[in-house]
Amino acid sequence: xxxxxxxxxxxxxxxxxxxxxxxxxxxxxxxxxVMLAMFRMLRxxxxxxARGLRSRVMLTASPRTxxxxxxxxxxxxxxxxxxxxxxFHHKAWAKLNRKERTxxxxxQVGIWxxxxxxxxxxxxxxxxxxxxxxxxxxxxxxxxEKRGRYAxxxxxxxxxxxxxxxxxx
Numbered sequence: 001x002x003x004x005x006x007x008x009x010x011x012x013x014x015x016x017x018x019x020x021x022x023x024x025x026x027x028x029x030x031x032x033x034v035m036l037a038m039f040r041m042l043r044x045x046x047x048x049x050a051r052g053l054r055s056r057v058m059l060t061a062s063p064r065t066x067x068x069x070x071x072x073x074x075x076x077x078x079x080x081x082x083x084x085x086x087x088f089h090h091k092a093w094a095k096l097n098r099k100e101r102t103x104x105x106x107x108q109v110g111i112w113x114x115x116x117x118x119x120x121x122x123x124x125x126x127x128x129x130x131x132x133x134x135x136x137x138x139x140x141x142x143x144x145e146k147r148g149r150y151a152x153x154x155x156x157x158x159x160x161x162x163x164x165x166x167x168x169x
Contacts, residue, residue: 004144007125007135010159013118014075019067021110030099031109037092038068044088045081052077055138067112071138075117124154 020038022031045053052073060066072078081087099105124147125135132141147154 003129005127005130005136005141006144006147006154007123007127007139008142008146009120009123009125009135009139011120013120013123013135013138014072014078015116015118016070016072016078016113017067017115018070018113019061019065019111021112022064023110024108025064027108030105034096034109034111035066037088037096038066041088041092042068051081051084051087053081055134057134057137069134071135075115078115120158121155124151124157126151126154 018038020031020034024031042053042056045051045056054071054073056068056070058066058068082089084090096105096111123135126144127133127136127141130136147157
């Protein structure tokens with residue numbers, strides 16, 4: 001294993017943070033289905049790579065809060081999955097909305113997500129003695145020297161891909 005590596009991402013990167021917070025531990029019958037639905041959606045996405053999920057990692061912020069950092073091929077694929085009538089997300093979201101409207105979930109379990117489209121030149125990564133993790137798990141990893149020893153060099157790295165407007169100009 002190379003001791004210092006960086007992510008081999010090119011172009012923009014799409015990151016989704018999505019999670020839940022257990023507000024009332026005793027309400028297992030309400031928060032456990034939310035957690036299980038999260039796992040089911042991940043299995044569905046792993047079985048169908050064409051939907052666009054490149055990689056993910058589950059993290060915990062506390063015994064109450066769990067979240068998944070996801071790396072997507074594009075925001076279009078992320079939105080496509082979120083709105084696809086054949087995807088489990090559609091069924092789970094409809095069920096969650098029904099429970100929310102009746103007040104059954106209120107105060108019991110919190111859900112959240114944040115989505116980011118990060119342009120090239122606005123991200124960099126370094127991994128020391130680590131297997132592929134995070135951005136490197138999504139895009140592969142390369143020796144640090146390939147992108148630059150310092151963060152400023154990695155931020156300055158540009159892929160060979162140029163937007164159509166730059167090619168025409």
